Amino acid sequence: MKFLFIVQGEGRGHMTQAIAFYHLLRSQGHEVCGVIVGKSKRREIPDFFSREIKAPIHLVDSPNFVADKKQKKILLGKTIRKNALQTPTFWKSLKTIHQVVESRNPDVILNFYDLLGGLYNFLFRPSSRFWVIGHQYLIYHPDFLFAKGKPWDKFLFQLNTHLTALGSDEVLALSFLPKIKLINPKVRVVPPLLRKEVKKLEVKSEDFYLAYMVNPGYGEEILAFAKSNPLVKIKAYWDKKSAKPIENPLPNLSFHRVNDQTFLQDMAACKGLACTAGFESVCEAMYLRKPVLMIPVAGQYEQACNALDGEASGAGIASSSFDFSLLEKVEKKDTEASFQFHQWVDSWLSILSELIVSTEQESGVKNPDEEFDSSPVFG
Secondary structure, eight states: OEEEEEEEOSSSHHHHHHHHHHHHHHHTTOEEEEEEEEEOTTOOOOHHHHHHOOSOEEEEEOOOOOBOTTSOSBOHHHHHHHHHHTHHHHHHHHHHHHHHHHHHOOSEEEEESOHHHHHHHHHHOOSSEEEEEEGGGGGGSTTOOOOSSOHHHHHHHHHHHHHHTTTOSEEEEEOSSOOOOOSSTTEEEEOOOOOHHHHTOOOOOOSOEEEEOSSGGGHHHHHHHHHHOTTSOEEEEEOOTTSOSEEEEETTEEEEEOOHHHHHHHHHHSSOEEEESOSHHHHHHHHTTOOEEEEOOTTOHHHHHHHHHHHHTTSEEEOSSOOGGGGGGOOOOOHHHHHHHHHHHTTHHHHHHHHHHHHHHSOSSOOGGGSOOOGGGOO
16 A cells, blocks of 8 residues: 655654654555655754655645743743744645645555644545544543643643544554543544654663753753752753754763764663653653653643653653652553553554445445544533
């Protein structure tokens, strides 16, 4: 089968998921005929993405978060206003997506949580099947843990997730752990997508902690901790556009531009990981049996939910700051739990086979009555 990816370019997680799914498809003889990535002025598309995915990559302007001046907190109000003003730009992006779809004629469009992907499927009604994938789609499971006290943020999170999945034929909800199947046949709870490099790493325990921050403003917080704790060694990774490849502000602290190979090597060797509460890095640490400290990005409700889910799944503990001393309190996953997690991650081949068979059995012409309706999650 022929696939076309639409990938959200905000952060690292969706891109590494796309890389893992690309290799999974190729290993089974399927083709990825193109990749559309939603770009942002705040970030650069990392070199490892184009190196790993051997398919034409098309960059389009896509809605993104707006951060405060310190590049730390997400400002929801400004995010909504700024993106609303860019509607003409995003319409051009939708037309670009349509041109790519028309020229490539994929069997399946796979959307990695990009808002334009869902809007494109709803507005342009391509003949291709439309799948969506991401941890965010776990909100359709009754056991999902929503962060309390922010009803407006919760509504916007649900709305955005709903819009990315408009008219989808398959909703693939990435989950730390297996869950009871949902009644809705369009929603499948599936394992994390980990790149093959993670599974080949030699796990060690050296005398340093690893940090990853999706917003560079957290660098000041890590710097302050390192100054106050000179005996604690820290290697921190970020995607700050103006930063040098490696900076050494203190003898016990180094900042590194995001590099997929060195980051994974350091994760395999570190004592523990402190990171903003995304999904992918936490899963990689779980696979390598590393304790995790999860710091939700301020103003990003979805990360607050991720941290709750990560704690409930035994990945580690949540915190409001990069306090590396807390990692000493996190217990490593025991051998049995680690084995079960590895089995869950490694079950992707059978799941992909089920998806392909199901898709091949479906009619090539979409039936709107059978498309996914995510509206019941609101409330």
